[in-house]
Amino acid sequence: MSEAHVCKKILVADDSPTMRSLLCATIAAIGDYEVIEAVNGFEALRILPREKVDMVITDVNMPDINGLELVRFIRSNLQYKNLPLLIVSTEGSERDRQKGLSLGADDYLVKPFDPDKLRAFIQKHLH
Amino acid sequence: MANERASKEFLAEAEEIIEKLHLDLVALGDCADGGECDPELLNGIFRGAHSLKGISGMFGFDDIAELAHHLENLLDSLRMGKIALNAPVVEILFGGLEMLSRLVGGKVDNERFTVDLAPLFSRIDEILKDDDAEGEDVWGALQLDPEIRKALTEYEEHRLLENLKKKRNILRVNALFPLHSFDVDLSGVHAAIKGRAEVISTLPSASSEPDKIAFQLLVATSETADSIQSLLKGDSLDVEDLLHEKAACIVPAEIEAPIEKEAAFAANDAIENSSLRSISQTVRVDIEKLDYLMNIVGELVLSKSAIADFADRLKAEGDSERSRDLQKATRTLERRLYELQKGVMEVRMVPVSQLFDKLNRIVRRISSEHGKKVEIDIRGAETELDKLIMERLSDPLVHIIRNAIDHGIESSAERLAAGKPEKGTISLWAAQKGNNVAIEVRDDGRGIDPEQVRRKAVERGLVSDGIDLSRQDIFDLIFSPGFSTRDEVSDLSGRGVGMDVVKSNIAELSGMVEMDSRVGQGTSITITLPITLAIIKALIVRSRTKTYAIPISSVLETLMVHTSKVRTIERREVIDLRQNTLPLVHLSKVFDLPAPSAPPDSFFVAVVGLAEKRMGIVVDELLGQQDVVIKSLCASLSFVKGIAGAADLGNNKTILVIDVGGLMSEALRGETALHV
Incomplete structure (x- = not known):
């Protein structure tokens, strides 16, 4: 990572440490990105205004606020209107997927997620 | 995609989830006998199974994922009220948990290990056959923004409906908090209404003030908006009634509900009165409440130094008489503060036996999985430690014990050949030393050769060759990040795996960890911790x-x-x-x-x-x-x-x-x- 090259920042919000480290490892294999980890929704809320993130990847089931609420918050905020937003969730039902997408998430992956789909999403939105 | 290190991480998290599920299920079993359960307890268990399903699927442990999925379905129907919580269901949950822990334990050694899950699945499917569909639509009565409803998970929707069916009020608490402290402020709100209202969902929303963030809390309660408002102090909070706001003047429709409510209260009173009589001399307190008290004590200490400082200033300004009085008062305050701090700390203390009992189970399980004969020797189990420290000590200790059994204790044949007793011994000793507690995990296994550790550290580039290192320095190297790598599993590297993590976990608790070992005699790891934080x-x-x-x-x-x-x-x-x-x-x-x-x-x-x-x-x-x-x-x-x-x-x-x-x-x- 050279000094001159500024990495795109990806915020990963998931309360499972294993899932976070998997996402980080997968993202690291995809390219040179800076991953900022949030261990719950509150932390994500705090990181958002502080770090200029280029993408948010969030879980749905988190203990404090759920991922859908996070998506709704992000989309209701003008400054994050175009922030690429990916939900990675264990909730596989069509209803949840529709909810996530209608709140403004750009895509919805079901765990266990396919790393190629994650790659495609990141490459589509961060290039 | 599962590499060894990641799958170890997975197994550690899975074990942690299972341990927690076990405790929660015991609590669930208790309250299932007694009638109503806290929805949050059931939801927590559901979340545990849910997380397990997600992560095990990622590692290709399909059997664990499938089992977790079945349990999740069962728990989902329970929390959604579709099936009743009774003894047979609790028994199936325990059975499923036992299977989970056997599966996870088995995978530690052999990723292909599996068990026959079909009988359990058919029992779960049998129960789920009976669940009935969700009933009438009550959404119409609620003045809820459709965007907000979309952001609710299925479970949150269910809680909302449950409360509506019970004719409780649904309120919206609008709050505006500074960005740097909103989590504390929110937990303040939760604490203030605890027992009087249930928080169903917490929705963040943007605020026009840059340093602030707005929240809408959906809250269900049997009380009025006004009485909930009165519990909440501060002008940044206001409460809206989502059911009655517009219909408040229509009296006739309202008549029935209050009567029902009164009847419900009367019934509640009866239950409370009878349970009051059985209350013993002990109280169970949420650790968060104790944290809160502890915080206040910490802040009082800071205020006290401000007063002491004021006394000094008076003296410097020549007002020695008042300064002396103030200093005297400050010293009394200081003594009382010290007593208060000590008192609060004592309340937080629990005997380490709580932790040791759990470790005892883990020793038995791991050793039987490895086919090793291990005895456990516990001493000083009555030693007391801060509850919070104890909870955070559990993972590092499990890790150390696992290493000791995996790599320290030899097989029976090897032990007999070396003239040692056939059974290995893991000693868990705790003792208080001044303001610290020392916990020692000792095994009588094969031990570690310091010279081998030194060579490996040189190989890894952690120290340069030829540097003079004491025994202690050498064993400290085992705790350095990068001491061992994931690509080889030898006895030596095995001992180092994750020891850097153990060290950082202990350091987070302001503690220290040391290792000593004699070849052929065994290894001991000593953790020294402050009694409290x-x-x-x-x-x-x-x-x-x-x-x-x-x-x-x-x-x-x-x-x-x-x-x-x-x-x-x-x-x-x-x-x-x-x-x-x-x-x-x-x-x-x-x-x-x-x-x-x-x-x-x-x-x-x-x-x-x-x-x-x-x-x-x-x-x-x-x-x-x-x-x-x-x-x-x-x-x-x-x-x-x-x-x-x-x-x-x-x-x-x-x-x-x-x-x-x-x-x-x-x-x-x-x-x-x-x-x-």
């Missing part, structure tokens, strides 16, 4: 190269200020803040830190206030908010101006805690205090 919430800031903590209780807001906004009045730097002037104090000047080569064109200000006084502390960077551990009461008695004590940042970094009161009186001396 005194915790306060602090804003962590940076001035030049130094980091400081400002107690969050005195921070009113934080600002980013452009240097052009700074004015000088009577040789004092000030800025304008909402029609008032705010005097500034540079931390770098207070602590005499070197000036930067190029002055920045903007800086951060933490606006602090005590009583009516306001002051801006100028720093270079706001690093965030954190719980910090104040080093013992004595350390915080330091009489350096502006310093209330030292705090531990967790990563073994010690920083200074700013004494806001002291700094303020120092900075504003002789000035008229600013009124905002």
Whole structure:
């Protein structure tokens, strides 16, 4: 990572440490990105205004606020209107997927997620 | 995609989830017998199964994922009220958990290990056949923004419906909190209404003020909006009734509900009265409440040093009589404070037997999985330790024990050949030493050769060859990150796996970990911990190269200020803040830190206030908010101006805690205090 090259920042919000480290490892294999980890929704809320993130990847089931609420918050905020937003969730039902997408998430992956789909999403939105 | 290190991480997290599920299921079993259960308990168990399903699927452990999925379905129907919670269901849940823990345990050795799950699945499917569909639609009555409804998970929707069916009120609490403290503020709201209302969902939304964030809390209660409002202090909170707002004047429709409510209350009273009689002499208290008390004590300590400082100033100004009186009073206050702190700490103490019993089970399980004969020798189980420390000690200890059985204890044949007893022994000893507790895990296994450790460390580039190292230095190397790698599993590297993590976990608790070993005799690992932690919430800031903590209780807001906004009045730097002037104090000047080569064109200000006084502390960077551990009461008695004590940042970094009161009186001396 050279000094001159500024990495795109990806915020990963998931309360499972294993899932976070998997996402980080997968993202690291995809390219040179800076991953900022949030261990719950509150932390994500705090990181958002502080770090200029280029993408948010969030879980749905988190203990404090759920991922859908996070998506709704992000989309209701003008400054994050175009922030690429990916939900990675264990909730596989069509209803949840529709909810996530209608709140403004750009895509919805079901765990266990396919790393190629994650790659495609990141490459589509961060290039 | 499963590499070894990651799958170890997975197994560790899975084990942790299972351990927690076990405890929660026991609680669930208890309340299933007694009637109603806390929805949050059931939801927590559901979440555990849910997380397990997600992560095990990622590692290709399809059997675990499928089992977790079946349990999740069962739990989902339970929490959604589709099936009843009764003894047979609880029994199936326990059976499923047992299978889970066998599967996870088996995978530690052999990723292909599996068990026959079909009988359990068919029992679960049998039960799920009976669930009936969700009933009538009550959404119409609720004045809820459709966008908000979309953001609710299925479970949150269900809780909302349940409460509507029980004819409870649905309220919306609108709150506006500073960005740096909203989690504390929100937990304050939760605490205030606990037992009177259920928080169904917490929805963040943007605020027009840059440093703030708005929240809408959906709350269900049997009480009115007004009575909930009265529980909530502060003008940043208001409560709206989502059911009755518009229909409040229509009386006839309302008549039936209150009667039902009264009947419900009467029934509740009867239950409460009968249970009151059976209350024993002990009370179970949420650890968070104790944390809260502890925080207050920590803050009182800071206030006390402000008073002591005032006494000093009186003396310096020549008012020795009053100063003496004040000093005397301060000393009494100090003694009482010490007693209070000690009392609160004692309440948090639990015997380590709680942890040792759990470890005992783990030793038995791991050793039987490895086909090794291991005895456990527990001593000092009555030693007491802070509950919070104990909880966070569990993972590192499990890791150490696993290593000891995996790599330390030899097979029976090997032991007999070496003239040792056939059964290996793992000793778990605890003892109090002054203000510390030492916990030792000792095995009588094959031990570690220091020379081999040294060679490996040289190979890994951790030390250069030829350097003179003591035995202790050498064993310390095992705790360095990068000592072992994932690509080989030898006895030696096995011992190092994750020991750096163990060390950092212990360091977070302000503890130390040491290892000693004799070839052929065994290995011992000793963890030394403070008996308790005194915790306060602090804003962590940076001035030049130094980091400081400002107690969050005195921070009113934080600002980013452009240097052009700074004015000088009577040789004092000030800025304008909402029609008032705010005097500034540079931390770098207070602590005499070197000036930067190029002055920045903007800086951060933490606006602090005590009583009516306001002051801006100028720093270079706001690093965030954190719980910090104040080093013992004595350390915080330091009489350096502006310093209330030292705090531990967790990563073994010690920083200074700013004494806001002291700094303020120092900075504003002789000035008229600013009124905002």
